[in-house]
Amino acid sequence: MAEVKTERKSKEICLKEVTKKCPKNRPLTDSKHILRKRLPVCQPKRNKDIYVTNKTSFKAQLNKCEKLLDAGEPEVIIHGLGAAINRACNLALQLKENHHGTVDLDINTSTVDIIDDFEPLTDDADYEVNNRQNSAIHIRVFRTALIGTLKYAT
Amino acid sequence: MDEKKQFDKFLGGEEELPRDVPMLRLVASRASEIAAMNYSIENPQQTKLIFQKLPVHMRRRIMSHNAKRMPRRLREAHTRQMAKSGLPPKNKRPSRKYRRRPRNLLLEYNRRQRDKVWLETHIWHAKRFHMTEKWGYKIPNFPNDRCFRANYRAIAKHCLIQDISYYSCIEITGPLSFLIDTLKRHCNTNELTFGAKVYLSGTREGNLMFYKEDGYPKFPIGNVNFLWKPPDDSLLKTIWIWVHPCFYTDFISAVIASFKFELNSLQTDNMVDISETVVESERNDSKIIAKKKAAVENNCFSKHVEYHNGTNCTMILLNHRLNRFRLCGPLALDIITNALRLPNLELIKELPEQEQSQVKTNVEEETTMEVVEISTEVDTESKESSGTTAKKSWFNEYHRKKENIEYFKVQQELFDVLKDLKSPNQLPPNIVIALTVLDPRFFMPQTRTRSERNNKVSDRIPMPPTLANRSPIWESDVRKFVETNLKSTTQINKLRSKNLVPGVSNDDNYNENIISKIPILLLQRPGCFTDKKCLGFTSAIDIIIPAGWAMPFWLSFILRCARPGGLKESKSIILENLDLNSPNFNSPDTSAYVREALNTKLEMMERYFRYPPNRRVNFVKLGISSPFYCEWKILMREWTDMDDFYVLRNKNLLSHLETSISNRKSMLGKNKNRKGRKFNVQSTITPLDKTLFPDDNCLIPVKISIEKRGCPKNFSVICLPSTDDLKNYENNNNWSGPVQSIQKDPNENKRKLLRRGHLAILKRLRRQRVRRKRKLENRQNILQEKGSDINLVEIMKRVRRKTIKPNRGIIEKQAQVMSSLYLPKCTKVKNSCDREVMGYVVQGDFSFTESKGIGLGYVVLPSLFSLTDKGNNIVLVRNTTTRQYRIARLEILIT
Known part of the structure; x- marks a missing residue:
């Protein structure tokens, strides 16, 4: 998960930028532009990766994690970005509590580069890009007591 | 020992055997007997068919339609019999093997696409999709696997x-400034136009609403996508405009008028030459391929159309010269990078x-x-x-x-x-x-x-x-x-x-x-x-x-x-995304919308009248004045006294409306925020300034999301709630809406009478026909007895044909009258039901992303004013087939 912070040399090699970068704390609204958020760079999306959002109900996310653990997955990785960090922590802690200490947490934090596009509203304006960073959390929830699959348990 | 046979006389009877035989008489009588026997064999006087004379164990079901399965000795008579009974012996369908021969298949394919265009993937799709004919194309509608x-x-x-x-590409080449100036007159100049800085370099594709010349905001044609050719040495710039076939002709005529283009006739010869030579060169190869190719090329090249004008501009219609696929979803890039490989330079x-x-x-x-x-x-x-x-x-x-x-x-x-x-x-x-x-x-x-x-x-x-x-x-x-x-x-x-x-x-x-x-x-x-x-x-x-x-x-x-997906998926994407800028979505002020809407109206009317009368929804009783067509004009006249209307596309005005409406929502406190965050919106209330809006006769695009139960469907009406409704909803959160009272159908009795009369007429006509037939038969019998050979059957047929025609006319007329009595012409919309109608839902369904029913609709601007006067954004929505109003929230869509 630390790869997120690797240097961005490669970007400079391959891409010639046309749009100018704007100052770091650019106001989000502008008379000439409209903000369009881009999807942040994702971590891998395997079966065990769970990306937490604030829109999905907490219960559903919890159920999803528990199902995965019950199906014999040795570890679940919960990712939370920005405002969802809080919820990711809650989710992990709740899992720990529900499993009575048979799972443990391994917590990593990172910073994610986020790009916002500013789409022009008038003919003479150009696209602008705002690079900002946001913090993210990656919680590895893993079993300490290795019991087999609970698939057939009643 | 041989006892002589004795006859009657010797046994004491009266009959006596004659001594001699009168040969001539005997032979004559036997001869007539033989003739009678022969006749009865040749003209069997029995009701059974030959086929039925076969013993049961020899009968096969298939014999009834395939004479070759009969025993050979009976076959001829059987076919004669079948022919007599009116069934013409069927034309044999050519064998599958014959039909599937490449040449015949190709001929068949060419025949089938004479009056419409097939996409290149047509045959692939036709095996897996339900195809519809639209806009001159055969387009896959939805997959047959039914997994929506x-x-x-x-x-x-x-x-x-x-x-x-099926999106057609149009290439326009010309001097940059002229192109930009001319095209600019076709768009909204307050927003991005064809000549925007971001598009000119050709790095981004643009999408905008195309209007008639200087037609903003009242005469839109449709949304188009466009792409500039990246700048090179030449003075002329090239632009590709992708147009949906639904408003293609409108678009072309508008462009031709504004550029003053003239059709250039001398272009196709060169192209045809090439295709011919290719065909020749491939003659050694399988002929089929050559033919196929020729067909393809004829398709593509012969339709090469070029326009020119005095200012050095050229327009080339690149129909069917470019294919366009859309890969939608997160795996799109994976699939593309997996499937494609770059050459090694x-x-x-x-x-x-x-x-x-x-x-x-x-x-x-x-x-x-x-x-x-x-x-x-x-x-x-x-x-x-x-x-x-x-x-x-x-x-x-x-x-x-x-x-x-x-x-x-x-x-x-x-x-x-x-x-x-x-x-x-x-x-x-x-x-x-x-x-x-x-x-x-x-x-x-x-x-x-x-x-x-x-x-x-x-x-x-x-x-x-x-x-x-x-x-x-x-x-x-x-x-x-x-x-x-x-x-x-x-x-x-x-x-x-x-x-x-x-x-x-x-x-x-x-x-x-x-x-x-x-x-x-x-x-x-x-x-x-x-x-x-x-x-x-x-x-x-x-x-x-x-x-x-x-x-x-x-x-x-x-x-x-x-x-793979079809048209239906495009529609569902529009609904899920609430994307009004899609070329596939026609706003009500375009002529493309009117055409489409009339088509769907006809279709739905047809389907409606296919139901038996007691299974038809009585829309009059439900207070739905036009169930299959959105009567914007009537609605607009009732709200504003103006006939024409247009859709408001001014982003500033729309966002002004949006803020003034969405703030009310949180004031009412009904919008429970799940996250428990509190918005301090009370301070930022912007009261709606009605003077900002230049015209009253605008339609406003809105999103309808159902609050409790129900799901808006197409053509459902959006109504203003009464104060009682709001109070009820405030008191009881589970209340799902008022019920429309049943309205009186003034035509019900008329229909009943008419139907009764019609049945009587039909009965009378039938009796007439029977009488006439019987009369003719009698006469025929008499004539036969007299020995004349005038065949009255033919005459009878002719007479029947003559009498049936006016009868058909009667039936058709009746159907027309009945349909106008079932669906009377719409005269009022606003006050057609208990609540005042604000507008219609144009597209509504269950949304998978929001997991509730949502709808895309338009409402009349003055009705929105009266909604804001009520102080919230709650509206009532009612489907065309029900009396139940549903409570829904209204949001302004900023396109």
Whole structure:
């Protein structure tokens, strides 16, 4: 998960930028532009990766994690970005509590580069890009007591 | 011992045997008996059919329609009998084997596409999709597997592919300033226009509403996508405009009028020549391919239409010259990068020019005859097209220029970056990426295999690089070359079969020189960007491919587990995304909308009257004045006293409306925020300023989301709630809405009387017919007795034909009258039911993203004022087939 912070040399090699970068704390609204958020760079999306959002109900996310653990997955990785960090922590802690200490947490934090596009509203304006960073959390929830699959348990 | 036989007399009877036999009399009487017997054999006087005379164990069901299954001795009589009973002996359907012979199949295909256009992937789709005829095309509507939710899942999590080649491309070339000025008059100048700085470099695709000349805001035509050719040395600029076929003619006539274009007639000859020569060169090869090709080319080239005008502008209609696929969903990039491979430029660059050609020919001779043939084909083609230079494919020719090699390198690097991305949304919005790829048939997996998800974390998100959009696809020569040199799959398979180890296993080892290279364009579509939905939902990649190449590309994407979709999916994407800027969605003020709406009205009316009367919904009783058509004009007249209307597209005004309405929502406190956050909106209330709006006769696009139960359907009405309704809802949160009172149907009795009268008429007519028939039969009998041979049956038939015609007229007239009594002409909308009607839902259904019923609709501006006066954004929605109003929230859609 630390790869997120690797240097961005490669970007400079391959891409010639046309749009100018704007100052770091650019106001989000502008008379000439409209903000369009881009999807942040994702971590891998395997079966065990769970990306937490604030829109999905907490219960559903919890159920999803528990199902995965019950199906014999040795570890679940919960990712939370920005405002969802809080919820990711809650989710992990709740899992720990529900499993009575048979799972443990391994917590990593990172910073994610986020790009916002500013789409022009008038003919003479150009696209602008705002690079900002946001913090993210990656919680590895893993079993300490290795019991087999609970698939057939009643 | 032999006792003599005794007769009557000797036994004491009275009969006596005569002594002599009168020969003549005996023979005469026997002869008549024999004749009678013969006659009865020839004209059997029995009711049974010959077929029925067979013993049961010999009867077969199939004998009734296949005479050859009868025993041979009965066959003739049987066929005669069948013919007599009115069934003409059926024409034999040609055998399947005969019908499937390539030539016959092709003839059949050509016959079937005489009056409409097939997409290149038509046959593939026709086997798997329900096809509809629309806008002069046969378009896949929805897949036969009926898994509609799976399509949503594909959009959200995997990849949905659609063939949207029915969008037509129009190429306009001319001096930049003239182009921009003329086109600018067709758009809203307050927003981005054709000449916007962001689009001119050709790095991004634009989308805007196209109006009639100086027609903003009242005369829109439809949404178009456009793309400028990247700038080069020439003074003339080129733009491609992609137009939906639904308003294609409107668009073309508007452009012709504003540019003052004139049709140029002398263009097709050159093209036809080429196609002929190709056909000749391939004569040795299987004739079928040649024919197929000729058919394809005739399709493409003969329709080449060019327009010119005095100011050096040219318009070329590139119908069916370019294919366009849309890959929607996060796996789109995975699939594209898996399916496509870039050629290795170094192979060409290393060799000096002459050496290279030598090596190439050597290779060709070594490998197969096939390749030689292909290369000869290449030769003829290049001679035809350029007439001067080398015998090479366009690829080598094109990359002789240094700058083109540079572009290629940039694109190659970009392609590597694409491999690591997880969603098309991670690319800059609307970016254009040009690529040159190898024929994908050489890299197809043997079975359908899911493209591997790349688990690498990429940190490189591309900015729009300036050179990535240079593409040879803009050159018509290159496109033509690529199209005419499409090797058929049979040719490729022959090539494979001649290998030392035949098969597809060593496809990777072919010399790249014999694999065709195709220029393509990738266009990113950003998808959803609001906070309300998942970021990047329905973000897609459009891929533009030269004509003829649709099938290879399509198959290679399908084999990477892209899920195919049709028109229905396009519609559901619009609903989920609330995307009013899609060319597929017609707003009510366009003429395309009126056409479509009238069509659907006719269709739905037909379906309605196919039901038996007691299964028809009585819309009059439900207070629905027009169930199959949105009567905007009447609605507008009732609210504003004005007949014409237009859709408000001014973003500032719309957002002003939006803020003044959405603030009310939170004031009411009904909108419980799940997150428990509190908004301090009370301080930012902006009261609605009605003077800002120039016209009252506007329609406002709105989104309807149901609060409790129910799901809005198409044509459902949006109504203003009464104060009682609001109070009820406030008191009881589970209250799902008022119920419409049953209205009186003034036509009910009329219909009953009319039906009774009609039945009586029918009965009388029937009696007349029977009487007439009986009379004729009597007369026939009399005539027969008299021995005359006048056949009255023929006369009878003629008479019947004459009498039935007016009867049909009576029936049709009755149907018309009845239909007008069932669905009386709409005269009022606003006060057609208990609550005042604000507008209609144009498209409504259950939304998978919001997991409740939502609808896209339009409401009249003054009605919105009265809604804001009530102080909230709650409205009532009622489907056409129910009396139950449902409580819903209204939001303004800012397009």
